[in-house]
Amino acid sequence: MRRTDHSRPRRRTLVLAAAAVLAVPAVAVPAAVATEPSPSSADAEAAGLPSGNTAYRTLADYEADMAALVAEHPDLVKPVTLPYPTTSGRTVRGIEISTNVQADDGKPVFVDVGMHHGNEFPSGELTMEYAIDLVESAAAGDRYVTRLLDRARVVVVPIVNVDGFVRGRRQTDTNTDMNRNYGMGWLPISTGGAAPWSEPETRNIEWLLSTRQAVVFNTQHTCIQVVLYPPLQLAAGPAQDVGRLHALASEIAAIYGPGYDALPSAEDYETTGEAIDWAYYATRGLSITTETCPDSGVARTYQTQVLDVYDEHREAMFTALETAADPGQYAVIDGKGPKGAVLRITKAFDMYTSPYLQPDGSTRPTSFTTTLESDLTIDSRNGKFEWAVNPSYRPIPAYQEDGVHGFQTGFYEEPWILTCELPDGTVLQTVPVNVNLGETATVDLKECRREFHQARP
Numbered sequence: 001m002r003r004t005d006h007s008r009p010r011r012r013t014l015v016l017a018a019a020a021v022l023a024v025p026a027v028a029v030p031a032a033v034a035t036e037p038s039p040s041s042a043d044a045e046a047a048g049l050p051s052g053n054t055a056y057r058t059l060a061d062y063e064a065d066m067a068a069l070v071a072e073h074p075d076l077v078k079p080v081t082l083p084y085p086t087t088s089g090r091t092v093r094g095i096e097i098s099t100n101v102q103a104d105d106g107k108p109v110f111v112d113v114g115m116h117h118g119n120e121f122p123s124g125e126l127t128m129e130y131a132i133d134l135v136e137s138a139a140a141g142d143r144y145v146t147r148l149l150d151r152a153r154v155v156v157v158p159i160v161n162v163d164g165f166v167r168g169r170r171q172t173d174t175n176t177d178m179n180r181n182y183g184m185g186w187l188p189i190s191t192g193g194a195a196p197w198s199e200p201e202t203r204n205i206e207w208l209l210s211t212r213q214a215v216v217f218n219t220q221h222t223c224i225q226v227v228l229y230p231p232l233q234l235a236a237g238p239a240q241d242v243g244r245l246h247a248l249a250s251e252i253a254a255i256y257g258p259g260y261d262a263l264p265s266a267e268d269y270e271t272t273g274e275a276i277d278w279a280y281y282a283t284r285g286l287s288i289t290t291e292t293c294p295d296s297g298v299a300r301t302y303q304t305q306v307l308d309v310y311d312e313h314r315e316a317m318f319t320a321l322e323t324a325a326d327p328g329q330y331a332v333i334d335g336k337g338p339k340g341a342v343l344r345i346t347k348a349f350d351m352y353t354s355p356y357l358q359p360d361g362s363t364r365p366t367s368f369t370t371t372l373e374s375d376l377t378i379d380s381r382n383g384k385f386e387w388a389v390n391p392s393y394r395p396i397p398a399y400q401e402d403g404v405h406g407f408q409t410g411f412y413e414e415p416w417i418l419t420c421e422l423p424d425g426t427v428l429q430t431v432p433v434n435v436n437l438g439e440t441a442t443v444d445l446k447e448c449r450r451e452f453h454q455a456r457p
C-alpha cells in the first residue's frame with residue numbers, strides 16, 4: 001500500500017514545539033512546586049488530544065461532541081442515526097465526515113466504529129478523537145486532510161453498544177456479546193445471543209455496512225496489541241483477499257508499535273459471529289479489528305490507553321482512510337443519467353451460520369439473507385456520475401448450506417442490479433453490472449434519460 005507519511009501534517013513536531021514553548025516559564029518555577037506530583041493532565045497537554053480532553057467521556061459528552069461538530073461544520077459533518085434503538089431503547093448515533101458532506105457524490109467510504117464491547121472505553125475515545133481531528137483539521141485548512149476528504153467519506157460511530165457502555169460492561173442489555181452475534185458462521189454459544197442477528201445493536205452495523213459500500217471497515221477494541229482480519233476459524237482457511245487484508249493490517253500494526261501483530265483472527269483465538277467475518281464475506285470491504293493496549297506491565301489508565309496512543313492511532317486511521325481512497329481498493333460504476341434520477345444498486349444472497357443442534361434435533365446451519373442496497377441521486381448538471389462501490393464479485397465463504405467447506409478460493413459472480421429511477425421510486429431502466437477491484441464499469445442509461453424526460457417534461 002502507498003505510503004504518504006511525508007505529506008501528513010506533522011502534528012507531533014508541532015506539539016513538541018508547543019510543549020517546548022510552554023516549558024520555558026517552568027524554568028522559573030520554584031523547585032518545590034516543580035517537583036509536586038503532577039497530575040496526568042501535564043502529560044495530557046504534551047500529547048494533546050484534538051478535543052483537549054483529559055478524562056473519559058460520558059454518553060452525554062459523546063452526543064454533545066457529535067452535535068457540536070454537526071452544528072459548527074455543516075459543510076463537513078452530518079449526523080447518522082442508526083435505525084434500531086438498543087434493547088433498553090437508547091439511540092445509537094454517529095457522524096459522516098467529508099468535504100461537501102451533503103452532496104451525493106459517490107466517494108469511497110471508510111466506516112470506523114468503537115465500543116462493540118461496552119467496557120472497552122479507549123476504543124470509543126480514540127474513535128471520537130479521530131473524528132474531531134478530521135473535522136478540525138479540515139476546517140483549519142489542513143491540505144493533507146482536505147485532499148483526503150475530497151476523495152473519501154468517513155462514517156464514525158464511536159459507541160455501537162450504548163447500553164453496555166452506560167453500564168460499563170462488555171455485553172448488551174440482553175447479556176449478549178454483540179461481537180458474537182453476527183450471523184455468518186454464528187454458533188449458539190452462551191454469549192452469542194438467542195439467534196443470529198438477535199441484537200438490535202448488531203443489526204445496526206448490518207444496516208450500516210449493507211447500505212454504505214464501505215471500502216474499509218475498522219472496529220476498534222482493547223486490550224491486545226493486534227490488528228486482526230478474517231477469518232475467525234482456522235477451518236475456514238485464508239480469505240480470498242488475504243494479501244490486501246494483511247497489507248492493511250500489518251501497515252497499521254507497524255504504526256502502533258513493535259509489539260503489535262497483524263494476523264487472521266483465527267490465529268489469535270478462534271471465535272464465531274464477529275463483525276469482520278460477515279462484513280468481509282458479504283461486502284468484500286477490507287474489514288479489520290484493531291485492538292490497542294499498553295505494553296505488558298504498564299498500568300491501564302486514560303493516560304496510557306488514550307493519550308499515549310493517540311498519535312499512533314491517528315496515523316493508523318489515516319492509513320485506513322488512504323486505503324479507502326485508493327482506486328485499487330474499490331470498483332467504480334460511472335455513466336451519464338438524467339439529473340435528479342435516483343440510481344440504486346442491490347444484491348441479495350443467502351449466508352449461513354455454522355452447523356449446530358436445531359430444535360428439530362438435526363444439526364445443520366441456519367440461513368439468513370443479506371441484502372446490500374445503496375443509492376445515489378444524480379445531482380450534477382450534465383448528469384455525469386462516478387460511484388465508488390464494492391466489487392460485484394463476492395468471496396465464497398466457508399459457511400455453506402450443508403456445513404463448513406473451508407479453503408475456498410473463488411468468488412460468486414453476482415452482478416450489482418442497477419436501477420435508474422424517478423425520485424418516487426418508479427424504475428425506468430435496470431442494468432446488471434459486473435465490476436471488479438480497480439475496474440470501472442460504464443453503464444449506458446440512454447433509456448432512463450429518455451423515459452425520465454418523458455415522465456418529467
Ligand SMILES: [Zn+2]
Pocket residue numbers: 116117120221222223
Ligand atoms: Zn473487544
